[in-house]
Amino acid sequence: MIEYHNLNEPIYLKVKEMIINGELKPGEKIIQEKIAEQLGVSRTPLMKALLALENEFLVESIPRRGMYVKSFGEKEIFDIYICREALEGMAARLLAQSNNKQKKEQLKQCFVPFIGQPNININDYAKADEQFHSLLIKLTDNAPLDKIYFFGNIHEQVINRGLLRPPEETLDEHIKIIQAIEHGNANQAEKCAREHIEKSRILLLNH
Amino acid sequence: MIEYHNLNEPIYLKVKEMIINGELKPGEKIIQEKIAEQLGVSRTPLMKALLALENEFLVESIPRRGMYVKSFGEKEIFDIYICREALEGMAARLLAQSNNKQKKEQLKQCFVPFIGQPNININDYAKADEQFHSLLIKLTDNAPLDKIYFFGNIHEQVINRGLLRPPEETLDEHIKIIQAIEHGNANQAEKCAREHIEKSRILLLNH
DNA sequence: ATAATGAATTTTGTATACAAAAAACAAAAA
DNA sequence: TTTTTGTTTTTTGTATACAAAATTCATTAT
Numbered sequence: 001m002i003e004y005h006n007l008n009e010p011i012y013l014k015v016k017e018m019i020i021n022g023e024l025k026p027g028e029k030i031i032q033e034k035i036a037e038q039l040g041v042s043r044t045p046l047m048k049a050l051l052a053l054e055n056e057f058l059v060e061s062i063p064r065r066g067m068y069v070k071s072f073g074e075k076e077i078f079d080i081y082i083c084r085e086a087l088e089g090m091a092a093r094l095l096a097q098s099n100n101k102q103k104k105e106q107l108k109q110c111f112v113p114f115i116g117q118p119n120i121n122i123n124d125y126a127k128a129d130e131q132f133h134s135l136l137i138k139l140t141d142n143a144p145l146d147k148i149y150f151f152g153n154i155h156e157q158v159i160n161r162g163l164l165r166p167p168e169e170t171l172d173e174h175i176k177i178i179q180a181i182e183h184g185n186a187n188q189a190e191k192c193a194r195e196h197i198e199k200s201r202i203l204l205l206n207h
Numbered sequence: 208m209i210e211y212h213n214l215n216e217p218i219y220l221k222v223k224e225m226i227i228n229g230e231l232k233p234g235e236k237i238i239q240e241k242i243a244e245q246l247g248v249s250r251t252p253l254m255k256a257l258l259a260l261e262n263e264f265l266v267e268s269i270p271r272r273g274m275y276v277k278s279f280g281e282k283e284i285f286d287i288y289i290c291r292e293a294l295e296g297m298a299a300r301l302l303a304q305s306n307n308k309q310k311k312e313q314l315k316q317c318f319v320p321f322i323g324q325p326n327i328n329i330n331d332y333a334k335a336d337e338q339f340h341s342l343l344i345k346l347t348d349n350a351p352l353d354k355i356y357f358f359g360n361i362h363e364q365v366i367n368r369g370l371l372r373p374p375e376e377t378l379d380e381h382i383k384i385i386q387a388i389e390h391g392n393a394n395q396a397e398k399c400a401r402e403h404i405e406k407s408r409i410l411l412l413n414h
Numbered sequence: 415a416t417a418a419t420g421a422a423t424t425t426t427g428t429a430t431a432c433a434a435a436a437a438a439c440a441a442a443a444a
Numbered sequence: 445t446t447t448t449t450g451t452t453t454t455t456t457g458t459a460t461a462c463a464a465a466a467t468t469c470a471t472t473a474t
Contacts, residue, residue, distance in 0.1 A: 064464095066466095
């Protein structure tokens with residue numbers, strides 16, 4: 001992602017924000033003319049943004065019916081976690097194989113402020129969490145892998161549902177991933193990354 | 208994919224075909240008005256198709272410059288193989304875990320005509336190969352995983368480059384994957400699927 | 415009151431028009 | 445000849461217009 005269509009990126013970002021913050025609710029129909037007017041543009045560039053969002057799984061198009069804000073069922077979020085497991089596992093493997101110290105350091109920095117801390121601010125930690133998972137993908141320097149990062153948005157959706165595991169539980173898991181990457185242990189890095197996501201996925205199953 | 212935008216799917220398919228068969232060459236600029244006229248439509252629906260193709264990595268957009276047919280460097284194809292390794296590996300695991308006999312049978316059928324055959328027709332085998340890898344994804348019944356199947360197109364590109372390993376080598380690998388899935392051995396299925404793709408990737412490195 | 419039918423309204427999908435930016439070209443200067 | 449500058453042409457990006465389809469609403473029949 002990043003620098004989407006330079007020109008309609010503002011539109012893309014605005015609509016995305018409206019979806020994330022619930023201004024446009026899941027399942028709601030996106031009436032193009034209405035939204036276009038709100039944003040002060042015509043339907044043509046709005047449509048481009050909507051098509052981009054469709055490819056990120058945030059919007060669903062039903063031909064001749066319209067565009068709808070995607071609403072995720074349990075099964076769908078489950079499926080997304082399966083994909084994340086595969087992709088982030090591979091990302092961890094690749095980073096472990098690389099010997100770019102600087103990248104490894106960046107990952108480490110995400111959680112440094114929380115180590116040994118008794119009272120962790122949930123909001124700050126959630127930000128660091130997202131930052132970490134995003135970095136994991138970006139640092140692999142693999143453009144297709146990066147492109148598939150529409151999962152990131154869904155990650156936010158999951159957070160909004162309050163399905164975040166407590167820091168006491170995940171901080172250690174994050175650190176284990178980082179350590180395996182640091183030590184160049186590719187198998188271990190992939191295993192930890194996958195287990196980390198698998199645990200969240202299983203939590204999801206039990207509501 | 209499948210049933211893209213019902214209405215502009217014909218446009219989408221035609222442009223895709225033009226790219227696959229080389230009518231539009233890698234790196235070539237797509238002059239919208241020209242192509243639109245060729246297809247007998249206006250730029251508006253063509254743009255939708257091009258945006259879909261952009262998301263499949265077949266077209267690249269440079270803002271205010273235009274849309275270009277994507278040309279793949281070695282590095283990029285390598286990166287795509289990395290993604291395939293992660294995703295098809297996961298797909299093999301999921302299928303091994305399922306106990307849907309019918310799905311497993313479908314996979315098996317792909318290569319039945321070639322088993323024990325002394326002279327294998329390369330074209331027929333290549334088709335079966337693609338069918339198998341496509342099925343592997345489709346049968347998982349995981350929509351996001353399926354959506355990421357723009358790799359399929361790239362698979363074709365790779366075939367066009369003549370980078371296909373001989374059936375004597377890969378037939379056995381395919382059968383091993385299918386057997387592991389049949390026996391419900393998830394770890395083995397994932398391992399075989401990944402090694403299978405990894406071997407192609409390594410071949411790619413040595414031209 | 416409920417269901418069915420048909421008009422009125424809304425909304426999508428596509429074509430077209432036009433301004434702004436980029437590319438191509440030609441003429442002039444180094 | 446090569447580079448620079450200015451002009452013309454092409455092409456993109458966006459707005460708008462309009463037909464076809466879908467939806468809504470009111471009217472009629474059950």
